[in-house]
Amino acid sequence: MSIDKDTARRVAHLARIRVASDDLEALAGELSHILGFMEQLNEVDIDGVDPMTSVTPMALPRRADVVTDGGYPDKILANAPDAREGFFAVPKVVE
Protein backbone atom coordinates (compact mmCIF):
# COMPACT_ATOMS: atom_id res chain seq x y z
CA MET A 1 0.00 0.00 0.00
CA SER A 2 1.35 3.41 -0.86
CA ILE A 3 0.29 6.90 0.16
CA ASP A 4 -0.32 9.42 -2.59
CA LYS A 5 -0.05 13.20 -2.37
CA ASP A 6 -3.78 13.71 -1.76
CA THR A 7 -3.85 11.23 1.10
CA ALA A 8 -0.84 12.92 2.66
CA ARG A 9 -2.59 16.28 2.39
CA ARG A 10 -5.73 14.86 3.97
CA VAL A 11 -3.91 13.23 6.88
CA ALA A 12 -1.98 16.43 7.53
CA HIS A 13 -5.20 18.41 7.52
CA LEU A 14 -6.95 15.99 9.91
CA ALA A 15 -4.04 16.41 12.32
CA ARG A 16 -4.04 20.17 11.69
CA ILE A 17 -0.41 20.12 10.63
CA ARG A 18 0.39 22.69 7.96
CA VAL A 19 2.41 21.17 5.14
CA ALA A 20 3.48 23.24 2.14
CA SER A 21 2.31 21.82 -1.21
CA ASP A 22 5.93 21.45 -2.32
CA ASP A 23 6.65 19.16 0.63
CA LEU A 24 3.70 16.81 0.11
CA GLU A 25 5.39 14.62 -2.49
CA ALA A 26 8.34 13.88 -0.19
CA LEU A 27 6.07 13.36 2.81
CA ALA A 28 3.91 10.88 0.89
CA GLY A 29 7.09 8.99 -0.01
CA GLU A 30 8.18 8.78 3.63
CA LEU A 31 4.76 7.58 4.78
CA SER A 32 4.71 4.94 2.03
CA HIS A 33 8.13 3.81 3.16
CA ILE A 34 6.87 3.28 6.71
CA LEU A 35 3.87 1.31 5.44
CA GLY A 36 6.19 -0.75 3.32
CA PHE A 37 8.06 -1.78 6.44
CA MET A 38 4.75 -2.76 8.05
CA GLU A 39 3.92 -4.91 5.05
CA GLN A 40 7.22 -6.68 5.51
CA LEU A 41 6.23 -7.41 9.14
CA ASN A 42 2.86 -8.67 7.90
CA GLU A 43 4.61 -11.58 6.22
CA VAL A 44 5.28 -13.15 9.62
CA ASP A 45 2.73 -15.81 10.54
CA ILE A 46 1.26 -14.77 13.93
CA ASP A 47 -1.73 -17.11 14.02
CA GLY A 48 -2.45 -18.06 17.62
CA VAL A 49 -0.08 -15.46 19.06
CA ASP A 50 -1.68 -12.89 21.36
CA PRO A 51 -0.64 -9.27 20.85
CA MET A 52 2.15 -8.36 23.24
CA THR A 53 1.25 -5.28 25.24
CA SER A 54 4.18 -5.24 27.65
CA VAL A 55 7.68 -6.69 27.77
CA THR A 56 7.35 -7.64 31.41
CA PRO A 57 4.05 -9.07 32.67
CA MET A 58 2.27 -6.07 34.14
CA ALA A 59 -1.25 -5.16 35.11
CA LEU A 60 -2.72 -1.77 34.25
CA PRO A 61 -1.81 0.56 37.15
CA ARG A 62 -4.89 2.08 38.82
CA ARG A 63 -5.59 5.10 40.97
CA ALA A 64 -8.12 5.54 43.79
CA ASP A 65 -11.08 7.85 43.24
CA VAL A 66 -9.58 10.75 45.16
CA VAL A 67 -9.08 14.34 44.03
CA THR A 68 -5.32 14.90 44.10
CA ASP A 69 -4.77 17.31 41.25
CA GLY A 70 -6.01 20.49 39.59
CA GLY A 71 -6.67 23.88 41.12
CA TYR A 72 -4.04 25.74 39.12
CA PRO A 73 -5.82 27.46 36.20
CA ASP A 74 -2.96 29.96 35.86
CA LYS A 75 -0.50 27.17 35.08
CA ILE A 76 -2.94 25.51 32.69
CA LEU A 77 -3.38 28.76 30.78
CA ALA A 78 0.30 29.83 31.02
CA ASN A 79 1.18 28.72 27.46
CA ALA A 80 -2.10 29.70 25.83
CA PRO A 81 -1.63 32.15 22.93
CA ASP A 82 -4.76 33.90 24.18
CA ALA A 83 -6.71 33.51 27.42
CA ARG A 84 -9.56 35.63 28.77
CA GLU A 85 -11.47 35.50 32.03
CA GLY A 86 -10.02 32.12 32.84
CA PHE A 87 -10.87 30.56 29.46
CA PHE A 88 -8.69 29.62 26.51
CA ALA A 89 -9.69 32.05 23.77
CA VAL A 90 -9.63 30.57 20.27
CA PRO A 91 -10.85 31.74 16.85
CA LYS A 92 -14.64 31.37 16.67
CA VAL A 93 -15.77 27.79 16.14
CA VAL A 94 -19.22 27.75 14.58
CA GLU A 95 -21.37 24.65 14.33
Added chain:
Amino acid sequence: MLDITYTEPKAKTIAGARDDWELVIGMEVHAQVSSNAKLFSGASTLFGAEPNSNVSFVDAAMPGMLPVINEYCVEQAVRTGLGLQAEINLFSAFDRKNYFYPDLPQGYQISQLYHPIVGEGEVLVDMGQGTARLVRVERIHLEQDAGKSVHDMDPNMSFVDLNRTGVALMEIVSRPDIRSPEEAAAYVVKLRQILRYLGTCEGNMQNGNLRADVNVSVCRPGAYERYRESGDFGHLGTRCELKNMNSMRFIQQAIDYEARRQIAILEDGGSIDQETRLYDADKGETRSMRSKEEAHDYRYFPCPDLLPLTLEQDWVDRIKAGLPELPDAKKARFIADFGVTEYDASVLTADIANAAYFEDVAKGRDGKQAANWVINELFGRLNKDEKNIQDSPVSAAQLGKILDLISSGDISGKIAKDLFEIVYTEGGDPAEIVEARGMKQVTDLGAIEAAVDQIIIDNPEQVEKAKQNPKLAGWFVGQVMKATGGKANPKAVNQIVRQKLTF
Protein backbone atom coordinates in the same frame (compact mmCIF):
# COMPACT_ATOMS: atom_id res chain seq x y z
CA MET B 1 -35.75 -13.94 38.11
CA LEU B 2 -38.41 -11.33 38.08
CA ASP B 3 -41.56 -12.32 36.26
CA ILE B 4 -43.05 -9.38 34.43
CA THR B 5 -45.54 -10.11 31.71
CA TYR B 6 -46.18 -7.43 29.16
CA THR B 7 -47.20 -6.90 25.57
CA GLU B 8 -45.04 -5.00 23.11
CA PRO B 9 -46.43 -1.71 21.78
CA LYS B 10 -47.11 -1.26 18.07
CA ALA B 11 -44.47 0.60 16.06
CA LYS B 12 -45.42 4.16 15.21
CA THR B 13 -46.74 4.42 11.67
CA ILE B 14 -46.48 7.66 9.76
CA ALA B 15 -48.63 8.07 6.68
CA GLY B 16 -46.64 9.58 3.86
CA ALA B 17 -48.22 11.07 0.75
CA ARG B 18 -48.35 7.62 -0.83
CA ASP B 19 -47.41 4.92 1.67
CA ASP B 20 -47.30 4.07 5.33
CA TRP B 21 -43.89 4.10 7.00
CA GLU B 22 -42.52 2.80 10.27
CA LEU B 23 -39.78 4.24 12.47
CA VAL B 24 -36.62 2.44 13.55
CA ILE B 25 -34.56 4.12 16.27
CA GLY B 26 -31.33 3.25 18.03
CA MET B 27 -29.69 5.34 20.72
CA GLU B 28 -26.24 6.09 22.05
CA VAL B 29 -26.57 7.51 25.53
CA HIS B 30 -23.58 9.24 27.08
CA ALA B 31 -23.86 9.01 30.85
CA GLN B 32 -21.37 10.83 33.01
CA VAL B 33 -19.96 8.43 35.61
CA SER B 34 -20.61 9.52 39.17
CA SER B 35 -17.09 9.81 40.67
CA ASN B 36 -14.93 12.28 42.59
CA ALA B 37 -12.00 12.33 40.19
CA LYS B 38 -11.67 12.05 36.41
CA LEU B 39 -11.17 8.84 34.42
CA PHE B 40 -7.41 9.18 33.97
CA SER B 41 -6.39 12.04 36.28
CA GLY B 42 -6.77 13.19 39.89
CA ALA B 43 -8.66 16.39 38.98
CA SER B 44 -12.14 16.95 40.40
CA THR B 45 -15.34 16.26 38.41
CA LEU B 46 -17.35 18.88 40.30
CA PHE B 47 -19.81 20.78 38.08
CA GLY B 48 -19.88 24.58 38.09
CA ALA B 49 -16.31 25.31 39.22
CA GLU B 50 -14.36 28.35 37.97
CA PRO B 51 -13.19 27.77 34.37
CA ASN B 52 -10.09 25.60 34.01
CA SER B 53 -9.72 25.10 37.77
CA ASN B 54 -10.58 21.35 37.72
CA VAL B 55 -7.85 20.62 35.21
CA SER B 56 -4.63 18.69 35.70
CA PHE B 57 -1.68 18.63 33.32
CA VAL B 58 -2.92 15.23 32.13
CA ASP B 59 -6.29 16.70 31.14
CA ALA B 60 -4.61 19.65 29.41
CA ALA B 61 -2.49 17.11 27.48
CA MET B 62 0.81 18.64 28.49
CA PRO B 63 3.73 16.78 26.89
CA GLY B 64 4.93 13.74 28.82
CA MET B 65 1.84 13.38 30.99
CA LEU B 66 0.45 9.83 31.23
CA PRO B 67 -3.07 8.61 32.02
CA VAL B 68 -3.66 6.40 35.10
CA ILE B 69 -7.11 4.84 35.30
CA ASN B 70 -9.51 5.61 38.15
CA GLU B 71 -10.55 2.16 39.45
CA TYR B 72 -13.83 3.45 40.84
CA CYS B 73 -14.90 4.54 37.34
CA VAL B 74 -14.21 0.98 36.18
CA GLU B 75 -16.31 -0.35 39.07
CA GLN B 76 -19.14 2.04 38.15
CA ALA B 77 -19.15 0.85 34.53
CA VAL B 78 -19.24 -2.78 35.70
CA ARG B 79 -22.07 -1.97 38.12
CA THR B 80 -24.01 -0.33 35.30
CA GLY B 81 -23.47 -3.39 33.10
CA LEU B 82 -24.70 -5.70 35.83
CA GLY B 83 -27.74 -3.46 36.38
CA LEU B 84 -28.63 -3.89 32.70
CA GLN B 85 -28.20 -7.70 32.91
CA ALA B 86 -25.22 -7.38 30.60
CA GLU B 87 -22.16 -9.55 30.18
CA ILE B 88 -19.01 -8.09 31.73
CA ASN B 89 -15.86 -8.44 29.66
CA LEU B 90 -12.99 -9.42 31.95
CA PHE B 91 -10.64 -8.23 29.22
CA SER B 92 -11.10 -4.78 27.69
CA ALA B 93 -8.76 -2.23 26.15
CA PHE B 94 -8.53 1.45 25.29
CA ASP B 95 -8.23 3.00 21.86
CA ARG B 96 -7.57 6.49 20.59
CA LYS B 97 -10.29 8.16 18.56
CA ASN B 98 -8.51 10.95 16.71
CA TYR B 99 -10.16 14.24 15.80
CA PHE B 100 -9.34 17.89 16.04
CA TYR B 101 -11.42 20.27 18.10
CA PRO B 102 -10.46 23.19 20.36
CA ASP B 103 -12.00 21.59 23.46
CA LEU B 104 -10.00 18.37 22.98
CA PRO B 105 -6.40 19.24 23.85
CA GLN B 106 -5.08 15.70 23.33
CA GLY B 107 -6.25 15.65 19.73
CA TYR B 108 -7.87 12.30 20.51
CA GLN B 109 -10.43 10.86 22.88
CA ILE B 110 -9.46 7.73 24.81
CA SER B 111 -12.35 5.30 24.22
CA GLN B 112 -12.97 1.57 23.79
CA LEU B 113 -13.81 0.69 20.19
CA TYR B 114 -12.50 -2.85 19.82
CA HIS B 115 -12.84 -4.30 23.33
CA PRO B 116 -15.57 -2.57 25.38
CA ILE B 117 -15.84 -3.31 29.11
CA VAL B 118 -19.54 -4.31 28.91
CA GLY B 119 -21.25 -6.47 26.28
CA GLU B 120 -24.90 -7.25 25.52
CA GLY B 121 -27.62 -6.32 27.99
CA GLU B 122 -31.20 -5.06 27.98
CA VAL B 123 -33.55 -2.36 29.19
CA LEU B 124 -37.27 -2.97 29.72
CA VAL B 125 -39.00 0.27 28.76
CA ASP B 126 -42.41 0.83 30.38
CA MET B 127 -45.04 2.15 27.99
CA GLY B 128 -48.11 2.26 30.23
CA GLN B 129 -50.03 -0.48 32.04
CA GLY B 130 -48.99 -3.94 30.93
CA THR B 131 -47.14 -2.59 27.89
CA ALA B 132 -43.38 -2.49 27.58
CA ARG B 133 -40.61 -2.63 24.99
CA LEU B 134 -37.52 -4.73 25.58
CA VAL B 135 -34.62 -2.77 24.11
CA ARG B 136 -31.39 -4.69 23.59
CA VAL B 137 -28.16 -3.00 24.65
CA GLU B 138 -25.28 -3.78 22.31
CA ARG B 139 -22.40 -2.57 24.47
CA ILE B 140 -21.20 -0.06 27.05
CA HIS B 141 -17.74 1.43 26.86
CA LEU B 142 -15.75 3.84 29.00
CA GLU B 143 -14.41 7.02 27.44
CA GLN B 144 -13.28 10.55 28.21
CA ASP B 145 -15.59 13.54 27.97
CA ALA B 146 -14.43 16.62 26.04
CA GLY B 147 -14.22 20.19 27.34
CA LYS B 148 -16.78 22.88 26.82
CA SER B 149 -16.76 25.65 24.24
CA VAL B 150 -18.67 28.86 24.90
CA HIS B 151 -19.57 30.72 21.74
CA ASP B 152 -21.60 33.66 22.99
CA MET B 153 -19.13 35.60 25.13
CA ASP B 154 -17.31 37.29 22.28
CA PRO B 155 -18.30 38.02 18.65
CA ASN B 156 -15.02 36.75 17.18
CA MET B 157 -13.74 34.21 19.70
CA SER B 158 -14.87 30.94 21.24
CA PHE B 159 -13.96 30.41 24.89
CA VAL B 160 -12.79 26.98 26.06
CA ASP B 161 -13.15 25.54 29.55
CA LEU B 162 -11.43 22.19 30.15
CA ASN B 163 -13.11 21.39 33.49
CA ARG B 164 -15.17 18.60 31.87
CA THR B 165 -12.22 17.32 29.84
CA GLY B 166 -11.36 13.79 30.93
CA VAL B 167 -14.44 13.19 33.09
CA ALA B 168 -15.50 9.53 32.70
CA LEU B 169 -18.42 8.77 30.40
CA MET B 170 -20.23 5.51 29.80
CA GLU B 171 -21.50 5.28 26.25
CA ILE B 172 -24.49 2.98 26.30
CA VAL B 173 -25.29 1.79 22.78
CA SER B 174 -28.70 0.26 22.07
CA ARG B 175 -29.78 -1.93 19.17
CA PRO B 176 -32.32 -0.37 16.77
CA ASP B 177 -35.22 -1.70 18.86
CA ILE B 178 -37.03 1.56 19.59
CA ARG B 179 -40.07 2.13 17.38
CA SER B 180 -41.56 5.56 18.21
CA PRO B 181 -40.54 8.99 19.52
CA GLU B 182 -42.40 8.23 22.77
CA GLU B 183 -40.46 4.99 23.24
CA ALA B 184 -37.20 6.86 22.66
CA ALA B 185 -38.00 9.30 25.46
CA ALA B 186 -39.25 6.48 27.71
CA TYR B 187 -36.02 4.55 27.05
CA VAL B 188 -33.94 7.50 28.28
CA VAL B 189 -36.25 7.88 31.29
CA LYS B 190 -35.88 4.20 32.19
CA LEU B 191 -32.13 4.19 31.66
CA ARG B 192 -31.78 7.32 33.80
CA GLN B 193 -33.92 5.71 36.51
CA ILE B 194 -31.75 2.57 36.58
CA LEU B 195 -28.51 4.59 36.61
CA ARG B 196 -29.80 6.68 39.51
CA TYR B 197 -30.82 3.54 41.43
CA LEU B 198 -27.33 2.12 40.84
CA GLY B 199 -25.71 5.42 41.82
CA THR B 200 -23.52 5.29 38.71
CA CYS B 201 -24.78 8.50 37.06
CA GLU B 202 -26.68 11.45 38.50
CA GLY B 203 -28.67 11.78 35.28
CA ASN B 204 -28.98 15.54 35.41
CA MET B 205 -29.80 16.41 31.81
CA GLN B 206 -29.54 20.18 32.29
CA ASN B 207 -25.91 19.83 33.40
CA GLY B 208 -25.16 17.55 30.48
CA ASN B 209 -24.85 14.52 32.80
CA LEU B 210 -26.88 12.51 30.33
CA ARG B 211 -26.91 13.20 26.59
CA ALA B 212 -28.21 11.12 23.73
CA ASP B 213 -27.34 10.65 20.07
CA VAL B 214 -30.36 9.28 18.24
CA ASN B 215 -30.14 7.18 15.06
CA VAL B 216 -33.32 7.42 13.02
CA SER B 217 -34.38 5.59 9.88
CA VAL B 218 -37.70 4.69 8.28
CA CYS B 219 -38.87 1.49 6.62
CA ARG B 220 -41.97 -0.02 5.09
CA PRO B 221 -44.22 -2.14 7.37
CA GLY B 222 -42.86 -5.68 7.66
CA ALA B 223 -39.24 -4.75 6.91
CA TYR B 224 -38.29 -4.43 10.56
CA GLU B 225 -39.62 -7.92 11.35
CA ARG B 226 -37.49 -9.29 8.50
CA TYR B 227 -34.44 -7.55 10.00
CA ARG B 228 -35.16 -9.10 13.43
CA GLU B 229 -35.50 -12.58 11.93
CA SER B 230 -32.38 -12.41 9.79
CA GLY B 231 -30.23 -9.85 11.62
CA ASP B 232 -29.63 -8.29 8.20
CA PHE B 233 -29.54 -4.48 8.41
CA GLY B 234 -30.17 -4.42 4.65
CA HIS B 235 -33.89 -4.65 5.42
CA LEU B 236 -33.73 -1.28 7.21
CA GLY B 237 -33.44 2.20 5.72
CA THR B 238 -30.35 4.42 5.79
CA ARG B 239 -30.07 6.15 9.15
CA CYS B 240 -29.23 9.68 10.18
CA GLU B 241 -27.69 10.49 13.55
CA LEU B 242 -29.15 13.34 15.61
CA LYS B 243 -26.39 14.58 17.89
CA ASN B 244 -26.35 15.73 21.48
CA MET B 245 -30.00 15.71 22.51
CA ASN B 246 -30.41 16.68 26.15
CA SER B 247 -34.16 16.95 26.68
CA MET B 248 -36.91 14.34 26.45
CA ARG B 249 -39.17 16.80 24.62
CA PHE B 250 -36.56 17.68 21.99
CA ILE B 251 -35.73 14.00 21.45
CA GLN B 252 -39.35 13.35 20.49
CA GLN B 253 -39.73 16.46 18.34
CA ALA B 254 -36.43 15.82 16.54
CA ILE B 255 -37.27 12.18 15.74
CA ASP B 256 -40.70 13.10 14.44
CA TYR B 257 -39.30 15.86 12.22
CA GLU B 258 -36.44 13.69 10.98
CA ALA B 259 -38.71 10.75 10.10
CA ARG B 260 -41.02 12.98 8.08
CA ARG B 261 -38.04 14.58 6.32
CA GLN B 262 -36.75 11.16 5.29
CA ILE B 263 -40.19 9.95 4.16
CA ALA B 264 -40.64 13.05 1.97
CA ILE B 265 -37.26 12.43 0.29
CA LEU B 266 -37.96 8.73 -0.28
CA GLU B 267 -41.45 9.29 -1.69
CA ASP B 268 -39.95 11.86 -4.04
CA GLY B 269 -37.73 9.12 -5.43
CA GLY B 270 -34.63 10.36 -3.60
CA SER B 271 -32.29 8.54 -1.24
CA ILE B 272 -31.10 9.28 2.29
CA ASP B 273 -27.49 10.26 2.90
CA GLN B 274 -26.07 8.71 6.04
CA GLU B 275 -25.02 11.80 7.97
CA THR B 276 -24.89 13.57 11.28
CA ARG B 277 -27.60 16.15 11.90
CA LEU B 278 -28.30 18.71 14.57
CA TYR B 279 -31.76 19.56 15.93
CA ASP B 280 -32.57 23.25 16.01
CA ALA B 281 -35.16 23.54 18.77
CA ASP B 282 -36.08 27.14 17.84
CA LYS B 283 -36.92 26.25 14.25
CA GLY B 284 -38.14 22.75 15.11
CA GLU B 285 -36.04 21.15 12.35
CA THR B 286 -32.87 19.13 11.87
CA ARG B 287 -29.98 20.26 9.70
CA SER B 288 -26.86 18.62 8.39
CA MET B 289 -23.60 19.08 10.32
CA ARG B 290 -21.31 18.99 7.32
CA SER B 291 -18.34 19.97 9.46
CA LYS B 292 -18.59 16.63 11.26
CA GLU B 293 -18.42 14.52 8.11
CA GLU B 294 -14.72 14.88 7.50
CA ALA B 295 -14.00 14.43 11.21
CA HIS B 296 -15.64 11.01 11.00
CA ASP B 297 -12.31 9.64 9.80
CA TYR B 298 -11.27 8.90 13.38
CA ARG B 299 -8.20 6.74 12.59
CA TYR B 300 -8.76 4.58 15.70
CA PHE B 301 -5.80 2.67 17.08
CA PRO B 302 -4.97 1.03 20.44
CA CYS B 303 -3.84 3.61 23.00
CA PRO B 304 -0.11 2.97 23.58
CA ASP B 305 -0.26 4.70 27.00
CA LEU B 306 -2.59 2.15 28.56
CA LEU B 307 -2.26 -1.59 29.13
CA PRO B 308 -5.40 -3.69 28.63
CA LEU B 309 -7.82 -3.64 31.54
CA THR B 310 -8.25 -7.06 33.09
CA LEU B 311 -10.82 -7.79 35.79
CA GLU B 312 -11.17 -10.65 38.26
CA GLN B 313 -14.46 -12.58 38.21
CA ASP B 314 -14.48 -12.50 42.04
CA TRP B 315 -14.34 -8.74 41.99
CA VAL B 316 -17.25 -8.59 39.50
CA ASP B 317 -19.22 -11.05 41.65
CA ARG B 318 -18.73 -8.88 44.73
CA ILE B 319 -20.09 -5.86 42.87
CA LYS B 320 -23.03 -7.97 41.72
CA ALA B 321 -23.76 -9.09 45.27
CA GLY B 322 -23.89 -5.45 46.36
CA LEU B 323 -26.36 -4.29 43.69
CA PRO B 324 -29.39 -2.45 45.06
CA GLU B 325 -32.95 -3.53 44.29
CA LEU B 326 -33.69 -2.20 40.80
CA PRO B 327 -36.84 -0.35 39.63
CA ASP B 328 -38.68 -3.31 38.05
CA ALA B 329 -38.15 -5.52 41.12
CA LYS B 330 -39.10 -2.72 43.49
CA LYS B 331 -42.24 -1.95 41.53
CA ALA B 332 -43.31 -5.61 41.54
CA ARG B 333 -42.65 -5.84 45.30
CA PHE B 334 -44.64 -2.66 46.05
CA ILE B 335 -47.61 -4.14 44.16
CA ALA B 336 -47.31 -7.50 45.92
CA ASP B 337 -46.43 -6.36 49.46
CA PHE B 338 -48.30 -3.08 49.79
CA GLY B 339 -51.28 -3.76 47.51
CA VAL B 340 -50.80 -0.57 45.52
CA THR B 341 -51.91 -0.27 41.90
CA GLU B 342 -49.42 -0.68 39.04
CA TYR B 343 -49.78 3.00 38.26
CA ASP B 344 -49.10 4.07 41.86
CA ALA B 345 -46.15 1.68 42.05
CA SER B 346 -44.68 3.30 38.93
CA VAL B 347 -45.05 6.76 40.42
CA LEU B 348 -43.56 5.68 43.75
CA THR B 349 -40.56 3.92 42.21
CA ALA B 350 -39.79 6.56 39.56
CA ASP B 351 -37.02 7.87 41.77
CA ILE B 352 -35.12 5.91 44.37
CA ALA B 353 -35.50 8.63 47.02
CA ASN B 354 -39.28 8.69 46.53
CA ALA B 355 -39.43 4.91 46.84
CA ALA B 356 -37.41 4.90 50.08
CA TYR B 357 -39.66 7.59 51.56
CA PHE B 358 -42.82 5.68 50.68
CA GLU B 359 -41.44 2.47 52.11
CA ASP B 360 -40.67 4.18 55.43
CA VAL B 361 -44.24 5.50 55.60
CA ALA B 362 -45.89 2.26 54.47
CA LYS B 363 -43.96 -0.16 56.69
CA GLY B 364 -46.42 -1.67 59.19
CA ARG B 365 -49.26 0.51 57.92
CA ASP B 366 -52.00 0.36 55.28
CA GLY B 367 -50.00 0.45 52.02
CA LYS B 368 -52.79 1.84 49.86
CA GLN B 369 -53.51 4.64 52.30
CA ALA B 370 -49.78 5.41 52.56
CA ALA B 371 -49.56 5.53 48.74
CA ASN B 372 -52.51 7.93 48.56
CA TRP B 373 -50.97 10.25 51.09
CA VAL B 374 -47.48 10.17 49.64
CA ILE B 375 -48.64 10.66 46.04
CA ASN B 376 -51.60 13.00 46.42
CA GLU B 377 -50.82 15.04 49.51
CA LEU B 378 -47.03 15.02 49.77
CA PHE B 379 -45.99 14.93 46.08
CA GLY B 380 -48.80 17.35 45.25
CA ARG B 381 -47.63 19.79 47.91
CA LEU B 382 -43.94 19.42 47.01
CA ASN B 383 -44.74 19.98 43.31
CA LYS B 384 -46.55 23.17 44.20
CA ASP B 385 -43.39 24.44 45.92
CA GLU B 386 -41.11 22.92 43.25
CA LYS B 387 -39.36 20.91 45.92
CA ASN B 388 -37.71 17.50 45.83
CA ILE B 389 -38.41 14.72 48.30
CA GLN B 390 -34.96 15.41 49.78
CA ASP B 391 -36.16 18.90 50.75
CA SER B 392 -39.53 17.73 52.08
CA PRO B 393 -40.43 19.59 55.29
CA VAL B 394 -42.47 16.54 56.35
CA SER B 395 -40.34 13.51 57.17
CA ALA B 396 -41.49 9.96 56.53
CA ALA B 397 -41.72 9.48 60.32
CA GLN B 398 -43.98 12.53 60.67
CA LEU B 399 -46.27 11.45 57.83
CA GLY B 400 -46.38 7.96 59.35
CA LYS B 401 -47.56 9.43 62.65
CA ILE B 402 -50.31 11.37 60.89
CA LEU B 403 -51.55 8.10 59.35
CA ASP B 404 -51.41 6.44 62.78
CA LEU B 405 -53.60 9.21 64.20
CA ILE B 406 -56.16 8.55 61.44
CA SER B 407 -56.23 4.79 61.95
CA SER B 408 -56.52 5.08 65.74
CA GLY B 409 -59.58 7.29 65.18
CA ASP B 410 -57.98 10.28 66.92
CA ILE B 411 -58.48 12.49 63.87
CA SER B 412 -60.66 12.36 60.77
CA GLY B 413 -59.25 12.23 57.27
CA LYS B 414 -60.30 15.82 56.75
CA ILE B 415 -58.56 17.07 59.91
CA ALA B 416 -55.53 15.02 58.90
CA LYS B 417 -55.15 17.23 55.84
CA ASP B 418 -55.15 20.32 58.05
CA LEU B 419 -52.65 18.63 60.35
CA PHE B 420 -50.45 17.76 57.35
CA GLU B 421 -50.43 21.40 56.30
CA ILE B 422 -49.42 22.49 59.82
CA VAL B 423 -46.60 19.95 59.97
CA TYR B 424 -45.54 20.98 56.45
CA THR B 425 -45.36 24.67 57.20
CA GLU B 426 -44.47 24.73 60.91
CA GLY B 427 -42.97 21.32 61.62
CA GLY B 428 -43.39 19.54 64.98
CA ASP B 429 -44.69 16.24 66.32
CA PRO B 430 -48.12 15.44 64.80
CA ALA B 431 -49.50 13.83 68.00
CA GLU B 432 -48.46 16.83 70.12
CA ILE B 433 -49.98 19.27 67.61
CA VAL B 434 -53.30 17.40 67.71
CA GLU B 435 -53.25 17.48 71.50
CA ALA B 436 -52.15 21.12 71.85
CA ARG B 437 -54.58 22.52 69.27
CA GLY B 438 -57.59 20.40 70.26
CA MET B 439 -57.85 18.72 66.87
CA LYS B 440 -58.94 15.38 68.25
CA GLN B 441 -62.00 13.88 66.69
CA VAL B 442 -65.04 14.04 68.95
CA THR B 443 -66.22 10.47 69.40
CA ASP B 444 -68.10 11.33 72.56
CA LEU B 445 -71.64 10.54 71.40
CA GLY B 446 -73.21 12.79 74.06
CA ALA B 447 -71.36 15.81 72.76
CA ILE B 448 -72.29 15.06 69.19
CA GLU B 449 -75.92 14.52 70.16
CA ALA B 450 -76.00 17.90 71.93
CA ALA B 451 -74.60 19.57 68.81
CA VAL B 452 -77.20 17.87 66.61
CA ASP B 453 -80.01 18.89 68.99
CA GLN B 454 -78.86 22.48 68.89
CA ILE B 455 -78.87 22.58 65.07
CA ILE B 456 -82.38 21.07 65.01
CA ILE B 457 -83.70 23.62 67.52
CA ASP B 458 -82.13 26.50 65.60
CA ASN B 459 -83.52 25.43 62.23
CA PRO B 460 -87.14 24.30 62.50
CA GLU B 461 -87.90 25.12 58.86
CA GLN B 462 -85.08 22.92 57.63
CA VAL B 463 -86.38 20.13 59.86
CA GLU B 464 -89.77 20.33 58.15
CA LYS B 465 -88.20 20.30 54.71
CA ALA B 466 -85.95 17.40 55.63
CA LYS B 467 -88.98 15.37 56.62
CA GLN B 468 -90.31 15.79 53.04
CA ASN B 469 -86.89 15.30 51.45
CA PRO B 470 -84.57 12.94 53.37
CA LYS B 471 -81.64 14.05 51.22
CA LEU B 472 -81.49 17.26 53.24
CA ALA B 473 -80.01 15.27 56.13
CA GLY B 474 -76.68 16.06 54.56
CA TRP B 475 -77.21 19.69 55.30
CA PHE B 476 -77.55 18.88 59.04
CA VAL B 477 -74.44 16.75 59.00
CA GLY B 478 -72.58 19.65 57.42
CA GLN B 479 -73.85 22.08 60.06
CA VAL B 480 -72.77 19.79 62.89
CA MET B 481 -69.32 19.33 61.38
CA LYS B 482 -69.05 23.11 61.06
CA ALA B 483 -70.17 23.66 64.65
CA THR B 484 -67.58 21.18 65.95
CA GLY B 485 -64.79 22.57 63.78
CA GLY B 486 -64.72 19.42 61.70
CA LYS B 487 -63.69 17.34 64.68
CA ALA B 488 -66.85 15.29 65.08
CA ASN B 489 -66.64 11.72 63.89
CA PRO B 490 -68.55 11.95 60.57
CA LYS B 491 -69.97 8.45 60.84
CA ALA B 492 -71.40 9.12 64.30
CA VAL B 493 -72.85 12.46 63.22
CA ASN B 494 -74.57 10.87 60.25
CA GLN B 495 -76.12 8.21 62.39
CA ILE B 496 -77.38 10.58 65.08
CA VAL B 497 -78.78 13.09 62.57
CA ARG B 498 -80.78 10.29 60.90
CA GLN B 499 -82.06 9.09 64.27
CA LYS B 500 -83.13 12.55 65.40
CA LEU B 501 -84.90 13.35 62.16
CA THR B 502 -86.49 9.90 62.43
CA PHE B 503 -86.11 8.73 58.88
